[in-house]
Amino acid sequence: MEIIGDDKKIRALFSEAKLADEQAMPSFTSVWHQAQSQALRPRRAFKLSLAAVIALLVCALISLAVWSQYSQPRATYSAFADVPALNSLAASVVKAVDEVSTSLVQKGTVHKPTRSRITRSTTQSNALIVASNGKAAKEVTNIDNWQSPTATLLASQTDGLFKSLPQLNENANELKSFLPGRANEKEK
Amino acid sequence: MKIDPMEIVDFKAELERLHGCSFGWALSCCRRDATEAEEVLQTVYLKIFEGKARYRGESSLKTWLFAVIRKTAATEYRRRLLRSLRLAADPSEANDLAAPLENQTASFERSEVHTHFQGALKTLPRRQREALHLVFYEDLSLREAADVMGVSIGSARQHYERGKKKLRESLTRMEIGYGNNWGRQENPSAV
Numbered sequence: 068m069e070i071i072g073d074d075k076k077i078r079a080l081f082s083e084a085k086l087a088d089e090q091a092m093p094s095f096t097s098v099w100h101q102a103q104s105q106a107l108r109p110r111r112a113f114k115l116s117l118a119a120v121i122a123l124l125v126c127a128l129i130s131l132a133v134w135s136q137y138s139q140p141r142a143t144y145s146a147f148a149d150v151p152a153l154n155s156l157a158a159s160v161v162k163a164v165d166e167v168s169t170s171l172v173q174k175g176t177v178h179k180p181t182r183s184r185i186t187r188s189t190t191q192s193n194a195l196i197v198a199s200n201g202k203a204a205k206e207v208t209n210i211d212n213w214q215s216p217t218a219t220l221l222a223s224q225t226d227g228l229f230k231s232l233p234q235l236n237e238n239a240n241e242l243k244s245f246l247p248g249r250a251n252e253k254e255k
Numbered sequence: 256m257k258i259d260p261m262e263i264v265d266f267k268a269e270l271e272r273l274h275g276c277s278f279g280w281a282l283s284c285c286r287r288d289a290t291e292a293e294e295v296l297q298t299v300y301l302k303i304f305e306g307k308a309r310y311r312g313e314s315s316l317k318t319w320l321f322a323v324i325r326k327t328a329a330t331e332y333r334r335r336l337l338r339s340l341r342l343a344a345d346p347s348e349a350n351d352l353a354a355p356l357e358n359q360t361a362s363f364e365r366s367e368v369h370t371h372f373q374g375a376l377k378t379l380p381r382r383q384r385e386a387l388h389l390v391f392y393e394d395l396s397l398r399e400a401a402d403v404m405g406v407s408i409g410s411a412r413q414h415y416e417r418g419k420k421k422l423r424e425s426l427t428r429m430e431i432g433y434g435n436n437w438g439r440q441e442n443p444s445a446v
Contacts (some may be wrong), residue, residue: 073394073423075393080372081391087369088279091289095274099267102300 144237261444266303269316276393278323283388284328287373295328302327314402321393321403323365325385375425386411 270277277299280294299320304306308323376384382404390398392396401411 074419077314077419077422078391080368081388083369084372084391085279088282089275092275092278092294093293095271096296098274099270099300102297102304105297105301106304 162193165190263304269318270300270303273317273320276317277320277324279392280388281324281328283385283392284325286377289333291328295324295331298331299323299327300421310412315399318399318402319397320387322405325353325405346423360380370400371426371429375422375429379418380414381384382414386414387418387422390415398442430434 274296277296278292281295281299287290299308302323310319310332313319314322376387378388385404386397386400387397389403390397393421395403396406397411397415400415401408404411404414406414
């Protein structure tokens with residue numbers, strides 16, 4: 068690198084600065100030994116940033132677990148409500164599970180506090196199914212008892228005649244009595 | 256991960272040879288704070304000792320060491336800044352942190368010329384100051400300076416030229432002419 072003119076002056080200023088720096092320079096041995104002693108010193112095991120990250124992860128996992136637990140029953144409710152065939156199937160499954168669990172409880176093998184999550188969720192769904200079944204049964208009885216408001220206008224005296232059927236051992240003359248023209252002749 | 260003791264012995268001799276230059280460069284990276292520069296150097300040696308900074312022979316040892324010092328100084332500066340912000344509520348500790356910054360100039364202010372020169376250098380942008388320091392103080396070529404700064408050679412050349420121009424202007428303004436006019440001549444063929 069060729070340095071001429073102004074560069075020489077700048078270089079001179081820098082070399083003077085270098086000389087001044089050398090006076091303030093710490094010895095290599097002291098700096099090296101300090102670094103070595105720092106390396107041999109046991110490191111702090113607990114790191115704040117790492118702990119914060121772990122705490123955040125734990126919080127996220129807990130909230131995810133809670134969310135999944137509370138969001139599941141709604142989904143099963145809608146599914147069972149939409150498919151009535153599944154209702155009966157699920158009801159029978161739940162009933163069987165309940166029977167097994169109650170028998171186990173009676174035998175003393177299963178304790179109340181150690182009830183599993185599956186049993187809990189099936190009990191919840193069972194309650195929902197029972198409620199929906201009751202509602203459906205009520206609707207069926209309502210439909211069965213329904214009467215048309217114009218049914219009374221259609222009623223007549225010969226309703227019984229239309230609804231009754233001729234017997235097999237009746238003779239032809241008696242059968243003729245069903246005909247309206249013949250009935251008039253008889254009266255004459 | 257620690258490096259081989261034999262390797263360290265060889266390396267130590269090389270580092271000792273470059274210690275003066277390394278300290279000068281660390282001073283420049285730490286805004287001429289001698290205490291901070293010493294801490295940075297210590298951290299660099301620690302990195303080397305622990306094997307966190309490894310020389311792979313891709314460039315000269317001096318260039319590699321200067322790049323490590325530059326990066327460490329930047330990290331230390333950020334850490335210091337965060338610490339000072341955290342301690343802003345406690346003025347006594349904040350004053351303790353600021354104390355070396357005030358004391359560091361005392362050792363260097365031997366003459367008025369140096370004071371003016373350092374003042375002029377401080378007015379330059381960091382990249383330009385670095386380019387000038389690496390070329391004039393550390394006797395590095397522009398390519399080596401570019402490697403240390405982590406920029407292309409073209410960019411390093413730009414920083415060097417602009418820095419030189421600004422320094423000249425600053426010195427002229429401060430009336431340190433060394434008996435001549437600083438802005439009189441251009442020197443495009445310096446590198």
